[in-house]
Amino acid sequence: MLAPTFQELILRLQSFWAERGCVLQQPYDLEVGAGTMAPETFLRVLGPKPYRVAYLQPSRRPADGRYGENPNRLYKHTQLQVILKPPPDDVQELYLRSLEAIGIDLRKHDIKFEEDNWESPTLGAWGIGWQVMLDGLEITQFTYFQQCGGIDLDPISAELTYGLERLAAFLQDVDSIYDIVWARGADGHCVTYGDVRLAEELQLSVYNFEAADVAKAWQHLQLFEAECKSLLDSYWKLKESNGAPGDPSGQVPLKRFPLLGAFDLCLKCSHIFNILDARGAISVTERVGVIARIRALAVGVAKAFLDQQQAPIEAPSPEHATTSIHA
Amino acid sequence: MPDLLIEIGCEEIPARMIDGARDEFVKRVHDLLRRERLLNGDPSRNHAFSTPRRIACFISGIEARQPDLKEELQGPATKVAFKDGKPTAAAEAFARKAGVSVSQLQTITTHKGEYIAATVVRNGRSAADLIAAELPRELNALYWAKNMYWRASKPERFVRPVRWIVAMLDGEVLPLEYAGVHAGNRTRGHRILHSAEIAISAPSVYARELDNGKVIVDSAAREQRIRKALDAATRAIPGARWREDTELLKTVVNLTEFPGVALGSFDRQFLSLPEEVLVTVMRDHQKYFAVEDESGKLSPHFLAVLNTDRDYDGVIRHGNERVLRARFSDAQFFWETDQKIPLTERVEMLRNLTFQRDLGSYWSKTERMRGLAARLTAALNDGETSVSSRSVDEAARLAKSDLTTELVKEFTELQGVIGGLYAKAQGIDTVAADAIYDQYLPESSDDAIPRSVEGALVAIADKADSVAGMFALGIEPSGSKDPFALRRQANGIVRILAEHTLPLPVSIISDAALAQYRRSDELRGKLRKLDNAPDALAAFFRERLEFYLRDVLGFAYDVVNAVLAAGSNDVPDALARAQAVTKVRETDDFLAISIAFKRIKNILRQAQERKETSSASFDRSRLVEPAEQDLGNHVLETVRQVQALLPLKRYEEALAAIARLRPVVDTFFDKVMVMVDDESLRLNRLGLLATIQLSFSTIADFSEIAAGS
Incomplete structure (x- = not known):
């Protein structure tokens, strides 16, 4: 039996988790360093609402780029991210069955x-968990999220992150990621990873390490x-101007x-930080500070988002709201 | 007398935590049984079990019930309880409360008078109920280095989710519930090799029944099995041995339930990489045992410990070989590309690497280390040592440059080692290269120390810079909190000074380290505690020296106190004094003279409390009694002897000379009264005693020596 191609691997994992009640989401269409940063994880794990989702997430890590020359390392690798909130009691067994699949x-x-x-x-954010080792190869990061955006989670979520290139190289028994068969036609013709x-790895390595305009990035x-x-700031001002909860008069939804939108902007910052880092443009004193700034955004969004989730559902009053946001 | 079995089934517990948690769990169960009078004396058989998925304990011969307890309850005074021989309402109420009839009430006499009393029998609870009720508390109290929540809105935290519990008293299941899990008699076998649950028929056959479920629940038995499998696998290669590694063995014992071993090999070309790199990849990253040939050289093989006993068609071996090949290829790639930029050019790159948020970059640290190391080298060369200051400076300059290499970014535990290897390959002089290699030593109290004095100085400069910087920031270790491992680093300095016999006073090291910070315009403003640091560091190093002498070297606590009271600034000197005091302390004269020193100390203290100033001198001509004249003469003679011996560090002889004063000191205290009315006599005698205290306390403060031990 032939080992699954890269795309068959994706399809099988997706249908496995879809059959177990997961929403199949599409990859988030902004640059992220990991599937965790996509709103389907970062925001969904907040608050009490149960949720199950699986999605592919190409994850960009500019500093990890190797111009397509290293057989094991990539600027952009592909994660399959599964969030089970709350995790079922047999979450480990479920995961093992996905490997059989x-x-x-x-x-x-x-x-x-x-x-x-x-x-x-x-x-x-942090969590407790394992790296799952298959014949000495780390194939999955299995995490019980405990905190996200500085907020204690209840219920917690289980996060399964499959490293798809590694899994595919293992299953196909190839030594270089670039030799992975991505797709195989009916005639046996193979398209490789x-x-x-390859061109993307090369060109974006050049961009991240050599070409990115540092001043513009700042x-x-x-x-x-x-x-x-x-x-x-506007969110909290709006909330304040709405007055006491339970008083519907004059409230803006x-x-x-x-x-x-605020979260997207936060993700943008994170990616630009990574580019600046790869460019070697962040000095010692700046580095800690910039990380703290981005963290403040992420924590700020998480806090506001949680608050918004708890807000009552009101009748929309668009005119009023628009003016308030940019007040 | 039933047998007890408790097994807590859990998702995979981190290997490093299993042994400690198992031992604590068993102790808690034992303590609980003793406390509740369910276990008397030592159980006839008991056993602790653990695998990654469970911790368990078996205890045979516990009580099925607590013994009944007879208890006497005291009621109201007899004169209140009975009026005219008839029970009052008070007596009736008391009887009701105690659950006896009025006719069963007794009278007792206490020192306050006569009272009524009732004897009641408290029925012991059954072991099953009691354990079920009390055990959850013990489970909650179990220590984990890191634990987690898992159930929604539930308070319990455990290392990983608890998935099943077996709790049995002989064949009976205990009504125990923890974290929503009800105890039963069903356990689980190996995750993959035995998926069905296993019903345990009795506590005593637990291990055997789990064996059938492909779980070797006794960790010692697993270790034996792994050793045998390693031996067997290695036999395939003539003359080879697997490299013993206690830590690694402990880890794989705690990563497996039904272990087996696969022998794999790698391409010979990788043997051109430094052994340190190969072994680190295999041991730390892949948890493989290294294999060596007859001559002790690494052979191109490895042993992987598996959580299964069979490797069909070598699939597992093949997979592991693939992973190792990728890792080694990476390491080889890094080894070659790193060297395209020599260490000397990498120093500048350290400007972009943070050492500590408020202590600047590694480039600044490098500059401080150079200044500090130069100062220490000069201090040493003032004496008779001859240290290559050029090599010390070269090593200090390049020490941190390997932090910019890909190899160290990948294998952080090889920092320093990689730098040393690169330095040698890049033609840096051997002394400097070895000093770079050894800079982080010793990493623990049984680790080696730097091989050369040059290496010792660089290692001290590195650690002293970190410790001094943190103290200047006001970050000091307290209690169990020492996130920057400052204790370990200070312990390292103390050990290096002692074992290299470096006569570098701790105060010079601290002052020189702080001086480097003082010089920095950039940092000075952040170092809030710079002014307090010298005193705080002196106290800290004294405490570390005390730890070294007492806990590492095993000197008696009073010897350590006596020696440190006389000075803690010169580490090898304190060590020499501790050795000398230990040798003479058991002699009669020495013990007696220690008592005399206590007496002297007391007299001088009392005099001082009365504002009697006594300078440490006396007028020989005004010693009137023969006993004090005799003591005066002997003291002067002994002072001369001791003064001659001290610079030569012949402490044992000096101590013997002091101890020989014993008879004249004893006679003095027998015959002479110090606190006489005549002021000039009194002050002269106090002066004599003060001379003794001052002159003979430079080796140790004898009054600290415990008498009669």
Whole structure:
């Protein structure tokens, strides 16, 4: 039996999780460093509402780029992200069954769950968990989220992050990511990972390490940050001007306030920070400060978002709201 | 006398935490049983079990019930309880409360008078109920380095979610519930090799029944099995041995339930990489055992410990070889590309690497280390040592440059080692290269220390800079909190000074380290505690020296107190004094003279409280009694002897000379009264005693020596 192609691997994992009640989402269409940063994880794990989602997330890490020359490292790798909120009691067994679904006969392999706790200072998030080892290869990060955006989670969520390139290289037994068969036609013709992505790895490595305009990137960072901050300020001002809860008179609907837009701006900042970092443009003294600034945005969005979730659903009154936002 | 079995089934517990948690769990169960009188003396058989998915304990011969307790309850005074021989309402109320009839009430006599009383029997609770009620509290109290919430809106935290509990008293299941899990008699076997649940028929056959479920629940048995499997696998290569590694063995024992071993190999070309790199990849990253040939050289093989006993068609071996090949290829790539930029050019790159948020970059640290190391080298060379100041400076300058290499970014635990290897490969002199290699030593109290004095100085400069900087920021270790491992670093300095016998006073090291910070315009403003740092550092190093002498070297606590009271600034000297005091302390003369010193100390203190100033001198001509004249003469003679011996550090002889004063001191205290009315006599005698105290306390403060031990 042929090992699954890269796209078959994706399809099988997606249908496995779809069959277990997950919403199949599309990758988030902004640059993120990990699936965790996509709103389907970062925002959905907040608050009490149960949710199950699975999505592919191309994850960009500018400093990890290797001009397409390293067989094991990528600027942009592909994660399959699964969020189970709250996690079912048999979450580990479910996960193991997903491995069987992609053709791994567990009885013929060595599987271990080794301690590996996850933490993201920029997101104010951390969790407890394992790296799942398959014959000595780390194939999944399995995390029980405990905190996100500086907020204690209740219920917690289980996050499963599959490293798809690694899994595919393992299943196809190839030594270079670029040799992974991405798609195989009916005639047996193969399109490889290299065919699909090598140029992107090379050119974006050049961009991130050599070409990105540092001065402009700093400007972008400042602009995105300023806009994000002013949105967050407006949210709280709006909330305050609405007066005491339970008094519907003259309220502007909080629900239509674009906090999701604020979060996009925060993600933009994070990616630009990563580019500046890859460019070697962030000095010692700046580095800690910039991370703290982005963290403040992420934490600010999380706090406001949680508040917005708890806001009552009001009748929309568009004119009023628009003026308030830019007050 | 039933047997007890408790098993807590859990998602995979971190390997590093299993042994400690298991031992604590078993102790808690034992303590609970003793406290509740369910266990008397030592159980005839008991056993602690653990695997990644469970901790368990078996205890045989516990009580099925607590023994009944007879208790006497005291009621109101007899004269209140009975009026004219008839029970009052008070007596009836008391009887009701105690659950006896009025006719069963007794009279007792206390020191306050006569009272009525009732004897009641408290029925012991059954072991099953009691354990079920009390155990959840013990589980909640179990220590985990890191724990988690998992159930919505539920307060309990455990290392990972608890998934099942077995709790049995012989064949009976205890009505125990923890974290929403009801105890039963069903456990789980190996995750993959035995998916069905296993019903345990009795506590005593727990381990055997789990065996059938492909779980070796006794960790010692698993270790044996792994050792045998490692031996067997290695036999395939003639003359080879697997490299013993206690820590690694402990880890893999706690990562497996039914272990097996796969022997794999790698391409010989990777053997051109430094052994340090190969072993780190195999041990720290892949948890493989290294294999060596007859001559002790690394052979191109590895041993992976699996959580399964069979490797069908070598699939698992093949997978592990693939991973190792990728790791080694990466390491080789880094090894080659890193060297395109030599360490000397990498120093500048350190400007972009933070050492500590408020202490600047590694470039600044490098500059401080150079200044500090130069100062320490000069201090040493003032004496008779001859240290290559050029090599020390070269090593200090390049020490941190390997932090910019890809290899160290990938294998952080090899910092320093990589720098040393690169330095050698890049033609840096061997002394400097070895000093770079050794700069982080010792990392623990049983780790090696830097091989050369040059290495020692660089290592001290590195650690002293960190410790002094943190103290200047006001970040000091307190209690169990020491996030920057300042204690470990200070312990390292103390050990290096002691074992290299470096006569570098701790105060010079601290002052020189702080002076480097004082010089920095950039940092000075942030160092809020710069002015307090010298005193705080002196106290901190004294405490670390005390720890070293007492806990690492095992000197008696009173010897350490006596020695440190006489000075803690010169580490090797304090060590030499502690050795000398230890040698003479058991002699009769020495113990007696210690008592005399206590007496002297007391007399001088009392005099001082009465504002009697006594300078440490006396007028020989005004010693009137023969006993004090005799003491005066002997003291002067002994002072001369001791003064001659001290610079030569012949402390044992000096102590013997002091101890020989014993008879004249004893006679003095027998015959002479110090606190006489005649002021000039009194002050002269106090002066004599003060001379003794001052002259003979430079090796140790004898009054600290515990008598009669």
